[in-house]
Amino acid sequence: MSNAWQEVVLAGTRTGGRIGDRDIVDKVRRAVLMQRLPPGTKLPEVTLGDVFGVSRSVVRKALTRLASEHVVDQRPNQVARVRAPSIAETRETFHARRLVEGEVASLLAGQLAADALTALGAEVEGEARAHARSDEPARIEHSLAIHHLLAEHSPNRVLGAMLTDLVLRTSIVIALYKRRGLASCYLEGDHTALLAALEGGEPEAARRCIHDHLHGLEALLDLRSRETPIDLMAILGSSDAAGQTPG
Amino acid sequence: MSNAWQEVVLAGTRTGGRIGDRDIVDKVRRAVLMQRLPPGTKLPEVTLGDVFGVSRSVVRKALTRLASEHVVDQRPNQVARVRAPSIAETRETFHARRLVEGEVASLLAGQLAADALTALGAEVEGEARAHARSDEPARIEHSLAIHHLLAEHSPNRVLGAMLTDLVLRTSIVIALYKRRGLASCYLEGDHTALLAALEGGEPEAARRCIHDHLHGLEALLDLRSRETPIDLMAILGSSDAAGQTPG
DNA sequence: TTGCCAATCTTTGTATACAATAATTCCGCT
DNA sequence: AGCGGAATTATTGTATACAAAGATTGGCAA
Known part of the structure; x- marks a missing residue:
């Protein structure tokens, strides 16, 4: 689990200016876009807070916004994860x-x-x-x-x-x-x-x-219907967040 | 102003079940839809919290969601208001x-x-x-x-x-x-x-x-362009306009 | 070994305290 | 009166503490 994605997300964070929820949204969105945060990656609030040097309040707001942008999946009482569209x-x-x-x-x-x-x-x-x-x-x-x-x-x-x-x-x-x-x-x-x-x-x-x-x-995409990663994880009990090897 | 819109919003809230941000979103959305909350109405967090019997945390989440639904206008450091689309x-x-x-x-x-x-x-x-x-x-x-x-x-x-x-x-x-x-x-x-x-x-x-x-x-709508406040600002901002400003 | 259950730990949900910022009020001045 | 402008108030932004819900781990029994 030593993914160390924290450093990846933080890449190029300008020090000095106060960090707001907007910055977090931008950084995470970009990281997801650039495939540096693979789908399924867990994004715990405290960890993100530590990474950006803010408290959970700010992180929570950012995660809510990211969820409304369909970038992360936010379910009640569960860790937010990078969304994996089917x-x-x-x-x-x-x-x-x-x-x-x-x-x-x-x-x-x-x-x-x-x-x-x-x-x-x-x-x-x-x-x-x-x-x-x-x-x-x-x-x-x-x-x-x-x-x-x-x-x-x-x-x-x-x-x-x-x-x-x-x-x-x-x-x-x-x-x-x-x-x-x-x-x-x-x-x-x-x-x-x-x-x-x-x-x-x-x-x-x-x-x-x-x-x-x-x-x-x-x-150009590989859209053959091997069923969605999300379904598999749900069925298996979601004990493993990392890469799902096909076949 | 004694608007007392609080009672309007709360109309028919079932007592007993715990209130969550979802309930607030639904109630406010409905009230806006039914025109019981006219555009521009201020929605302070503490007031909403009192109305629904929850703290600001929950209300804030609800307001953020409503903002992403384009129902309310949420600007930094300002009271959230019911949105008035142009x-x-x-x-x-x-x-x-x-x-x-x-x-x-x-x-x-x-x-x-x-x-x-x-x-x-x-x-x-x-x-x-x-x-x-x-x-x-x-x-x-x-x-x-x-x-x-x-x-x-x-x-x-x-x-x-x-x-x-x-x-x-x-x-x-x-x-x-x-x-x-x-x-x-x-x-x-x-x-x-x-x-x-x-x-x-x-x-x-x-x-x-x-x-x-x-x-x-x-x-069926009345969409004649009685113009927006923005024009006023433009007029007052440009110095070359034929001055009707007194003094 | 395998399966299950309980204890523990992690993580989120909510409330509250304090800081910072915008809105208001009230006063003195012209 | 009318108009700044500072003090006051109201409201949001952030951090933190505690409660509740999941996830994990370890042990025990079949």
């Missing part, structure tokens, strides 16, 4: 994201200001270069930035917020279910095509780009 | 709900089990009868039940949860922006047509029913 939920999340992000993209087509387009272009280019030099963490960072920009610039803020949530959730399940041996989930040209559709003011083309992109992404 | 957000919420609920309805067409259909039919009938006897609270109750059933039975649970959230938010803004003098927001036959489309297994018809229904609902 295969079914993964498919459903992709479906929902296609719907929402497709709509946002179609709304955005031809409506983006010049600076927004250049920012988007920079991220697309950055992603391509990161992929070229096989820097997967950086590539993921750029990819997230692209979709986060879409969410931010959505003229419909409600849809934008929903998209932010869905991007987070799909990122988590991608990390979870990525095919073994697959170095990257980069899809050549997808984002470039999207950018072109947005710049060219073609709503339906933009929507189609999003749909294709997300279908492609989903196809 | 007109722009109202339009955006309706747009989002059309998108999501339309998709859910299309997924559900021809897929609902017999008992679900009868339950749905009962609610549709109940709504019609409540409208006939001008019992608006009961009518709202039935209408909520209809859409809640759709969300519950959604084969896509992610979309279902999103729909639940959007139904809540639209209900709040309907209560907020309903045209004065309008006794009810009942739209004759809308739900019946939806039920027929669902039963008949016509996905696109079901989606269209939802779209029409929500457009109709939105049209």
Whole structure:
């Protein structure tokens, strides 16, 4: 059990500024996203409190927020754990994201200001270069930035917020279910095509780009229905939190 | 101000069973929905704690959850207040709900089990009868039940949860922006047509029913842009405006 | 050995005390 | 009166203490 994930979570915590629940949320979310906190990892309140140098009150608030973001699983009288979405939920999340992000993209087509387009272009280019030099963490960072920009610039803020949530959730399940041996989930040209559709003011083309992109992404996952880790753990009595070896 | 909203919130609280944060969330949400807690109402933690007989810890948790549900506005170091969505957000919420609920309805067409259909039919009938006897609270109750059933039975649970959230938010803004003098927001036959489309297994018809229904609902609101306080701030902030400020 | 139960320990749930910050009030001044 | 501005009050933020519920461990018996 000597996981020592505490140090991982704390990586790069700026000393000096007082730590609030927001900082904890950001750090944990990021750690989960970067797959440094694998699903099922227990997150006891006192431990997190020690790591961040705050008391349980702050940690509890952070955990509640993380639970509402679907990042952790918080059950009464039990230790909070990093959530492990099931295969079914993964498919459903992709479906929902296609719907929402497709709509946002179609709304955005031809409506983006010049600076927004250049920012988007920079991220697309950055992603391509990161992929070229096989820097997967950086590539993921750029990819997230692209979709986060879409969410931010959505003229419909409600849809934008929903998209932010869905991007987070799909990122988590991608990390979870990525095919073994697959170095990257980069899809050549997808984002470039999207950018072109947005710049060219073609709503339906933009929507189609999003749909294709997300279908492609989903196809890169290993979604065969060996039943969900959660179910197994529940059945077995959840005595073991660490890695579940298949077969 | 002697508002005495405390008694309103507590209406029908069963004594005996221990009160948890969930109970508070449900009660406050319901009170907001039923317009017994108007937007802007302050919800101090100690007061709520006294009302429900629990300490601030529990109340804080409940308020955090309500904030994540967009029911209350929680800003640092300030009293939580019942949220008052802007007109722009109202339009955006309706747009989002059309998108999501339309998709859910299309997924559900021809897929609902017999008992679900009868339950749905009962609610549709109940709504019609409540409208006939001008019992608006009961009518709202039935209408909520209809859409809640759709969300519950959604084969896509992610979309279902999103729909639940959007139904809540639209209900709040309907209560907020309903045209004065309008006794009810009942739209004759809308739900019946939806039920027929669902039963008949016509996905696109079901989606269209939802779209029409929500457009109709939105049209019943008074969404003229008497502008938000933000404009005032902008005027007072910029020095070049044609000065009507005295002295 | 295996299974079960009790004791122990860990972890969360709740209440409360104190600190920090925003809102209010009241007073003196113009 | 009208208007700052400081003292006061109200309210939230954080930490901590204790209670309650799970999880773990060890021993005992079949």
